[in-house]
């Protein structure tokens with residue numbers, strides 16, 4: 001496959017960026033999207049130009065590092081991570097635009113690499129259960145209804161990739177926040193801190209400069225882990241309960 | 248974690264986590280109301296007030312089909328309702344004040360949220376596709392602006408000034424009989440057109456708004472509940488649009 005790539009190049013956090021056009025040839029349809037970028041970077045290094053900076057780690061869809069805006073869609077045209085996207089999802093001769101996640105809360109470090117540590121600070125402000133560590137408790141000692149266990153597990157699939165923020169017209173982090181709040185809120189261990197958790201995590205979310213939710217659903221459509229919109233409803237319900245209990 | 252311990256180091260940021268003295272975090276009440284979700288509560292609450300009012304208003308309008316006497320009597324009853332406990336027009340004023348407060352709250356929340364959402368993405372994408380959202384959901388702001396303009400026009404036209412824009416013979420009768428007023432107005436094609444456009448805007452605002460409000464109030468905790476909320480939104484929006492359209496269209500056709 002021969003492709004035209006328009007890639008956002010930006011030398012540093014405050015530098016002015018622009019789209020730069022590159023050509024790549026003989027790309028195999030079986031390559032992953034990141035392997036295609038590796039080919040481009042080898043080409044650039046051979047030409048003596050600076051390679052394109054992009055993030056990746058596991059390259060198997062579990063770490064959430066590899067977020068790219070590919071021709072206007074977070075993680076590209078398939079419902080997966082950029083590292084699990086393959087070139088067979090594109091046409092020979094296609095022009096592909098590649099941009100970083102764009103959000104006030106995710107400042108650009110360089111080229112396609114953004115700083116997603118705002119998510120870590122949201123987690124630090126309440127996305128945990130404070131239990132004393134020790135020997136693992138017997139798994140059956142605390143019964144969890146099947147539906148709740150399933151929903152907690154489905155919410156726990158979130159890998160913190162930030163595609164929801166990238167796809168949202170408001171750059172809102174509510175799908176991520178909803179996934180975390182639902183994950184812990186469905187389990188017995190999450191109950192004692194439930195009210196405080198949602199208030200604190202939302203406060204951090206807002207302070208970090210994410211937008212608000214307008215329930216339009218671009219986040220969920222882009223989420224590689226298919227986190228559903230009802231986690232945002234649960235987030236709202238938890239906040240309503242916390243506010244009215246005033247505890 | 249034990250009391251007084253210095254806090255764990257977060258491996259991701261190498262920053263210190265705040266030490267947690269007790270096993271429960273205190274919920275801070277301050278700030279919830281003006282948080283991004285708190286403002287949505289205000290938006291949804293005031294939106295629900297509008298929906299209830301609009302349903303009553305639509306029902307009342309349908310009385311126009313029963314003729315001049317029925318409609319004018321109904322309009323009069325709205326003013327004498329609750330007498331002698333309430334003064335003449337008392338209930339009407341209670342409703343008006345509630346609606347004005349709701350409007351102020353709704354627009355205030357809208358403006359604050361729009362400002363926050365715009366600031367959240369200072370640099371736009373060069374290429375962006377929308378794949379998971381409806382047109383109605385993406386035009387809530389423009390639809391809201393259209394509704395705001397329409398509400399002002401509508402109040403001047405039928406409540407505050409009642410001008411004779413229609414070249415009707417008797418300007419006094421327009422001021423005195425609501426039935427004469429709407430009959431003269433909707434005989435004009437351009438008045439009908441304005442109302443059709445406004446109702447399309449209202450229908451789209453509600454098609455997304457009803458679903459969105461149920462989501463905001465935290466009622467959709469399963470996929471089924473979410474699908475149901477969508478369906479209810481579509482049905483209620485359709486009922487309101489059609490219900491409001493019947494009297495004007497009937498009057499227009501009747502006048503031909």
Ligand code: HEM
Pocket residue numbers: 213214215287290291293294295297298301350353354357360384387388390391392394395398452453455456457459460461463464
């Ligand atoms: C003055 C005119 C109006 C303006 C400027 C306005 C504006 C808006 C805006 C910007 C939103 C937020 C959309 C979002 O967050 O996605 C909204 C939501 C909503 N509006 Fe309006 N609107 C107006 C009138 C109305 C009327 C007349 C009704 C009902 C008859 C209504 C019902 C709703 C509902 C139910 C919501 C959804 C609340 C939620 O998302 O939780 N609005 N409006």
Ligand code: SF4
Pocket residue numbers: 157158159160161162163164165175176179219222223224225226227
């Ligand atoms: S909710 Fe989905 S899109 Fe958002 S961070 Fe988690 S995995 Fe990524």
Ligand code: FES
Pocket residue numbers: 055056057058059060061062063064065066081082083084
């Ligand atoms: S590199 Fe880990 S999810 Fe893509």
